[in-house]
Amino acid sequence: MITVEHLCKSYNGPHGPIKVLNDVSFQVQRGEIFGIYGPSGVGKTTLLRCLSLLEKPDSGDIFIAREKVSSLAGKDARHVRLRLGLSVVFQGYNLLNSRTALGNVMLPLEIRRVPRAEARSKAKELLKLTGLGSRQDFYPSNLSGGEKQRVAIARALVTEPRVLLLDEPTSALDRETAISILQLVEKLNRIYSVTVLIVTHQIELARPITSRGIFMSPNGKGVEVKENVVN
Amino acid sequence: MSSIERTVALLWPATLETFAMVAWSLFLSHLLGIPLGLLLVLTGPGGVAENKLAYRILDAAVNFGRSVPFVILTVSVVPLTRFLTGTSIGPVAAVVPLTLAALPFVARLTETAVLTVDRGTIEACISMGASRFDLIRFVFIPESLPSLVSGMAITAVNLVGYSAMAGAIGGGGLGDLAVRFGYQRWETGIMLASVAVLVAGVQIIQLLGDRISRRLRR
Ligand SMILES: Nc1ncnc2c1ncn2[C@@H]1O[C@H](COP(=O)(O)OP(=O)(O)OP(=O)(O)O)[C@@H](O)[C@H]1O
Ligand SMILES: [Mg+2]
Numbered sequence: 001m002i003t004v005e006h007l008c009k010s011y012n013g014p015h016g017p018i019k020v021l022n023d024v025s026f027q028v029q030r031g032e033i034f035g036i037y038g039p040s041g042v043g044k045t046t047l048l049r050c051l052s053l054l055e056k057p058d059s060g061d062i063f064i065a066r067e068k069v070s071s072l073a074g075k076d077a078r079h080v081r082l083r084l085g086l087s088v089v090f091q092g093y094n095l096l097n098s099r100t101a102l103g104n105v106m107l108p109l110e111i112r113r114v115p116r117a118e119a120r121s122k123a124k125e126l127l128k129l130t131g132l133g134s135r136q137d138f139y140p141s142n143l144s145g146g147e148k149q150r151v152a153i154a155r156a157l158v159t160e161p162r163v164l165l166l167d168e169p170t171s172a173l174d175r176e177t178a179i180s181i182l183q184l185v186e187k188l189n190r191i192y193s194v195t196v197l198i199v200t201h202q203i204e205l206a207r208p209i210t211s212r213g214i215f216m217s218p219n220g221k222g223v224e225v226k227e228n229v230v231n
Numbered sequence: 232m233s234s235i236e237r238t239v240a241l242l243w244p245a246t247l248e249t250f251a252m253v254a255w256s257l258f259l260s261h262l263l264g265i266p267l268g269l270l271l272v273l274t275g276p277g278g279v280a281e282n283k284l285a286y287r288i289l290d291a292a293v294n295f296g297r298s299v300p301f302v303i304l305t306v307s308v309v310p311l312t313r314f315l316t317g318t319s320i321g322p323v324a325a326v327v328p329l330t331l332a333a334l335p336f337v338a339r340l341t342e343t344a345v346l347t348v349d350r351g352t353i354e355a356c357i358s359m360g361a362s363r364f365d366l367i368r369f370v371f372i373p374e375s376l377p378s379l380v381s382g383m384a385i386t387a388v389n390l391v392g393y394s395a396m397a398g399a400i401g402g403g404g405l406g407d408l409a410v411r412f413g414y415q416r417w418e419t420g421i422m423l424a425s426v427a428v429l430v431a432g433v434q435i436i437q438l439l440g441d442r443i444s445r446r447l448r449r
Binding site: 052053054074075078081082086087088090092094095096097098099107108110111112139140141142155159 | 449
């Protein structure tokens with residue numbers, strides 16, 4: 001489903017370019033839950049940003065459903081996101097402060113021009129599934145960190161994505177809630193065979209649901225990737 | 232006619248004129264200035280439709296507009312004012328230079344307000360498949376609305392000041408009244424009364440702007 005080949009990406013730091021991804025390659029099968037692990041600052045978010053077409057790699061290729069997506073930007077990237085059903089949960093949640101929890105979850109449906117009533121009931125359903133039924137009319141500023149994170153997860157799931165990119169989706173949650181969220185992801189994965197890439201520090205929590213993964217480790221030049229280290 | 236009655240009889244229509252001048256030019260300058268501000272954001276550095284040339288032109292035009300002194304602007308747009316309103320004096324005519332003076336200011340305030348919207352929030356919406364138009368509709372305007380409202384109050388206060396100046400060169404309104412009676416005839420009472428109404432107006436605008444902005448800030 002997803003193929004990453006020799007991916008390289010550097011950023012312009014204050015003292016010249018920093019090589020973050022240095023020849024990263026791996027494959028994710030359709031319907032797999034794939035883990036991405038590694039210490040802080042190693043480039044996990046950067047990798048997900050490339051996969052969600054928010055960042056263009058310097059070199060290397062990304063294929064999603066056999067389509068080469070790594071060089072797309074603007075309108076082309078938008079069409080691919082919609083067509084391939086890409087959905088992202090960001091490390092920083094990135095909720096809209098001007099919208100309630102419900103409004104935030106409805107947004108991707110509004111963007112897809114889903115009729116309002118339908119969008120509303122779907123969004124409510126997802127908020128219930130993530131345990132936030134009673135918080136639907138709260139604005140992000142009145143939600144706890146974990147609640148915001150669950151709104152972000154509900155927002156990513158509401159479109160029934162085919163590819164789900166999760167950046168530390170349970171970092172702000174207690175063990176029990178984290179497990180229930182991961183079980184929800186697994187359930188969706190089982191029922192709809194959603195392909196899931198999950199970045200997480202909580203390896204022991206993710207282990208039961210992930211089939212394979214990569215460990216990204218910093219080395220002199222950048223990042224070295226070992227496959228299948230976890231299972 | 233008592234002197235109070237006379238003052239009121241003079242002040243009331245002038246107040247209405249000033250209110251109408253400010254309200255119309257506030258509305259029109261936002262109608263044109265907000266899209267211009269959004270265009271600055273879209274084409275500006277790091278914008279979703281980044282375009283160096285377009286930005287440079289718009290940016291320079293806005294700076295130019297903001298640097299022309301109001302009196303000179305008023306005089307130099309007289310032909311346009313005549314064309315649009317059929318006259319070059321009076322409160323209706325004054326709306327044209329007032330709008331033109333506020334427009335670049337509104338564009339800049341809009342740009343500044345929208346630029347404070349969190350980059351991550353914008354990217355989240357892009358990742359959902361939002362088009363540029365979606366971004367404007369769902370993110371740029373709603374997310375910066377509290378700042379836009381604060382900016383609107385600032386613009387309105389500036390317009391009250393400008394409208395007084397427009398009055399002095401034949402625009403009517405409270406500024407006109409203050410100059411005619413205070414400066415030309417030394418009727419200090421009328422002058423003080425019109426200044427008092429202007430001061431009260433500015434206070435009310437600022438109070439309303441702060442209230443609404445705060446209520447919108449979630
Ligand atoms: N926009 C940017 N400009 C410059 N450097 C950046 C930028 N974004 C990330 N970096 C750098 O790239 C490196 C990798 O960042 P990234 O966010 O991908 O790490 P991460 O693995 O997700 O870390 P964490 O687990 O802490 O979230 C970091 O050293 C960071 O400083
Ligand atoms: Mg990260």
